[in-house]
Amino acid sequence: MDSTYKSVWQSLALSPEGAAAYVSGYSDEEKMYATADDTLQILRETVGIHASDTVLEIGCGLGRVGRSLAPFVREWVGCDVSPEMLRIAARKLTGIENFRLVEVSGYDLSPIADASMDVVYCTVVFMHLDEWDRYTYCLEAKRVLRPGGRFYCDNANIASDEGWAMFEEVRKKFPANERPPQSSRCSSVPELETFLTRAGFIDCQVKTRPMWVYGWGKKPEKA
DSSP: OOOHHHHHHHHHHTSHHHHHHHHHSOSSHHHHHHHHHHHHHHHHHHTOOOTTOEEEEESOTTTHHHHHHGGGSSEEEEEESOHHHHHHHHHHTTTOOSEEEEEOOSSOOTTSOTTOEEEEEEOSOGGGSOHHHHHHHHHHHHHHEEEEEEEEEEEEBTTSHHHHHHHHHHHHHSOGGGOOTTOOOOBOHHHHHHHHHHTTOEEEEEEEETTEEEEEEEOOSOO
């Protein structure tokens, strides 16, 4: 099982400090894990987090969010393209019993069974994916969710001052033929609205906050 995404992130994960920096923006682990509480609060306010939920994270990296979220749900499942990221995450999650880690291809969630999850979320990952692959993960999230299950996704917002600054930093720093494949890419409100509705989610909402655009929706109870 291999892909461009897999080779890139496997290489970046070989340095634990580098892995932390690329997946969260912080090489300092204390700062990295502090941001997980913010993510947990956003998930509570959007898709909701319940003790009976089985929750899947797309692109779990080092288990930054899972370490904070797992104690509040029945099971947390972290999937990632990099086996080295998952190895580090397993170590970081020592002492937590209700989790499992799954290696994926970088393009789908094929190891995850249909209708097996209550919540799927993808945070700080869309920025590292091409648009087609972002949408495929929306479709895959709907597939693995149980009827009524909830999906959340986010990305840097190109319409915000902070998102535009990130866009310009990459454009100015690297010639087109030297741009690193993991370079951050932005989204927009219309993009997330389109992806969620085209994937078949209902009750969709998309909002913004400084730097970010984030959206969520629900899988219909009946097909």
